[in-house]
Amino acid sequence: MSEIALVNSPNVGLDKTQKGGPYVNDLSTLNLGPTHPATHGIFQNILTMDGETIVDAEQTVGYIHRAFEKIAERRPFYQITTLTDRMNYCSSPINNMGWHLTVEKLLGIEVPKRAQYIRVIMMELARLADHIVCNSILAVDTGALTGFLYVYQWREHIYEIYEELCGARLTTNMGRFGGMERDLSKVAIEKIHVLLEGLPKGLKEFEGMVMRNRIFMDRTQNVGAISAERALNYGFTGPNLRAAGVDYDVRSLNPYSSYEDFEFDVPVGTKGDTYDRFLVREEEMWQSLRIIQQAMDNLPEGSYHADAPHYYLPPKQEVYKNMEALIYHFKIVMGEIDAPVGEVYQSVEGGNGELGFYLVSDGGRTPYRLKFRRPGFIYYQAFPEMIKGSSLSDAIVTMSSMNVIAGELDT
Amino acid sequence: MEKLNNQQIIEALQKTFGEDSVYGIGESHGILHVTTHVDNIVPMMHFLYADPILKFQFLTDLAGIHFPDAKGQELGVIYHLHSLENNVRLWIKAYAPIEAPNFPTITGLYASANWMEREAFDFYGIIFEGHPNLIRILNVDDMDYHPMRKEYPLEDATRHDKIDEMFGR
Numbered sequence: 391m392s393e394i395a396l397v398n399s400p401n402v403g404l405d406k407t408q409k410g411g412p413y414v415n416d417l418s419t420l421n422l423g424p425t426h427p428a429t430h431g432i433f434q435n436i437l438t439m440d441g442e443t444i445v446d447a448e449q450t451v452g453y454i455h456r457a458f459e460k461i462a463e464r465r466p467f468y469q470i471t472t473l474t475d476r477m478n479y480c481s482s483p484i485n486n487m488g489w490h491l492t493v494e495k496l497l498g499i500e501v502p503k504r505a506q507y508i509r510v511i512m513m514e515l516a517r518l519a520d521h522i523v524c525n526s527i528l529a530v531d532t533g534a535l536t537g538f539l540y541v542y543q544w545r546e547h548i549y550e551i552y553e554e555l556c557g558a559r560l561t562t563n564m565g566r567f568g569g570m571e572r573d574l575s576k577v578a579i580e581k582i583h584v585l586l587e588g589l590p591k592g593l594k595e596f597e598g599m600v601m602r603n604r605i606f607m608d609r610t611q612n613v614g615a616i617s618a619e620r621a622l623n624y625g626f627t628g629p630n631l632r633a634a635g636v637d638y639d640v641r642s643l644n645p646y647s648s649y650e651d652f653e654f655d656v657p658v659g660t661k662g663d664t665y666d667r668f669l670v671r672e673e674e675m676w677q678s679l680r681i682i683q684q685a686m687d688n689l690p691e692g693s694y695h696a697d698a699p700h701y702y703l704p705p706k707q708e709v710y711k712n713m714e715a716l717i718y719h720f721k722i723v724m725g726e727i728d729a730p731v732g733e734v735y736q737s738v739e740g741g742n743g744e745l746g747f748y749l750v751s752d753g754g755r756t757p758y759r760l761k762f763r764r765p766g767f768i769y770y771q772a773f774p775e776m777i778k779g780s781s782l783s784d785a786i787v788t789m790s791s792m793n794v795i796a797g798e799l800d801t
Numbered sequence: 802m803e804k805l806n807n808q809q810i811i812e813a814l815q816k817t818f819g820e821d822s823v824y825g826i827g828e829s830h831g832i833l834h835v836t837t838h839v840d841n842i843v844p845m846m847h848f849l850y851a852d853p854i855l856k857f858q859f860l861t862d863l864a865g866i867h868f869p870d871a872k873g874q875e876l877g878v879i880y881h882l883h884s885l886e887n888n889v890r891l892w893i894k895a896y897a898p899i900e901a902p903n904f905p906t907i908t909g910l911y912a913s914a915n916w917m918e919r920e921a922f923d924f925y926g927i928i929f930e931g932h933p934n935l936i937r938i939l940n941v942d943d944m945d946y947h948p949m950r951k952e953y954p955l956e957d958a959t960r961h962d963k964i965d966e967m968f969g970r
Contacts, residue, residue, distance in 0.1 A: 452939035464955040625913030733829045761864040
């Protein structure tokens with residue numbers, strides 16, 4: 391047996407000594423995770439193996455559960471943005487914007503076009519960063535390290551653009567209710583143009599190395615496949631669902647933040663296997679670049695935030711000189727903004743699927759109930775079904791291609 | 802095809818389940834929400850799934866909620882359904898008393914409901930009858946309470962620097 395076979399867990403529920411059964415060998419138990427380098431996050435899977443073949447898997451999640459939904463019930467709305475950063479930390483700006491859109495819907499704030507376009511640019515940059523991580527790491531998991539280096543430098547570049555806009559790289563806390571905290575600076579615009587010019591080259595190099603590579607194709611085709619029916623039944627969204635052939639994209643079905651102004655395609659796969667998921671993400675990166683290009687070309691003039699003094703922090707220099715600004719500043723910072731009673735659901739197309747916010751407000755300073763619809767939490771359930779009958783190495787690439795992110799799954 | 806409107810959904814539900822079973826009808830930012838009895842949840846989900854026009858075949862989310870002051874209806878579940886073909890969303894709500902928070906499971910219809918129901922059980926203690934594996938999911942197994950219920954305050958209640966009265970709230 392494999393050298394890494396660890397414990398014989400009695401709770402897997404299969405009779406391992408069964409003779410004459412469907413299994414070739416005695417069954418053994420293999421503990422994959424929780425802190426295994428190939429799981430890219432804290433996930434435990436207790437695999438029951440028949441030799442090299444996976445017979446059953448039992449998942450344990452919750453290792454980095456931080457009770458965000460409970461914490462949110464005690465925090466003023468604007469302090470919850472920092473919690474959303476820490477969900478899908480590969481694409482924090484999308485989470486931030488999703489939360490802002492939710493609260494803006496509740497408060498009824500109209501966001502100016504320029505701010506909406508800047509948000510679209512930042513969300514698409516975040517999608518690029520997310521897909522770069524997922525796809526290049528998938529290549530690494532199948533043994534191709536070099537391609538990863540061609541594109542990873544562009545993720546670093548995207549983080550520099552974040553820094554220009556909000557001062558942070560990973561946990562961005564970007565934007566405010568009503569718009570952005572600052573306009574696109576000269577440096578940011580320059581950096582976005584550099585990205586639009588440079589990333590396609592890196593991406594082409596990466597695709598040339600990996601996409602039609604015999605080894606990569608053999609490792610990913612027909613691996614971890616799921617049908618469209620099962621994917622929908624399991625609540626799949628995002629690239630994983632589209633790889634199975636369902637063209638559900640929140641951006642095109644329920645456009646938010648002016649996505650209806652942009653022209654882009656929604657790529658779909660046919661088989662729902664690891665290779666299709668990879669291809670869908672690759673194509674989505676090209677589409678993201680297209681959206682960013684359009685947004686930069688047509689960037690409207692005007693203010694980068696709404697004129698909503700009750701909710702949008704006044705400029706700091708005003709706070710020192712202007713009585714009204716001081717009052718608003720104090721009220722916002724102390725969380726005294728009045729929220730109407732109501733229920734809101736807002737979803738955005740996150741890096742890995744439909745990221746939803748269900749907010750129940752009782753008119754208080756904090757949400758009465760806030761439920762995050764985390765795509766990863768919902769579709770990760772399908773993992774045992776997807777890997778049954780495959781080998782351990784296939785399970786690793788399947789998990790990698792699903793883009794499950796522990797921070798989001800466990801909130 | 803004409804877009805499915807909320808009135809059609811209400812009519813279809815009331816025709817099938819009777820007007821007494823579909824109440825608390827409201828709309829919030831375009832999303833229709835209805836309340837129903839706990840017993841109606843499974844037939845209603847199946848009806849909405851199978852109906853050739855409505856086609857609510859995607860379970861977006863399932864959220865537990867606690868209203869300590871609503872006597873006899875303290876614990877609730879909100880099912881977020883989405884009809885992808887019509888692009889219409891719908892919330893089905895149901896409430897049960899905290900002494901017997903029993904809901905039927907919908908894992909028979911939606912595989913995705915498995916962990917969602919475990920999450921609601923973990924945080925609110927809602928029992929989903931017939932669930933294949935109703936154990937805690939995010940919290941530790943030996944926890945003996947359901948932390949999202951409102952009786953568990955997040956911060957130390959004896960703190961004086963955060964009393965609402967001091968801030969005129």
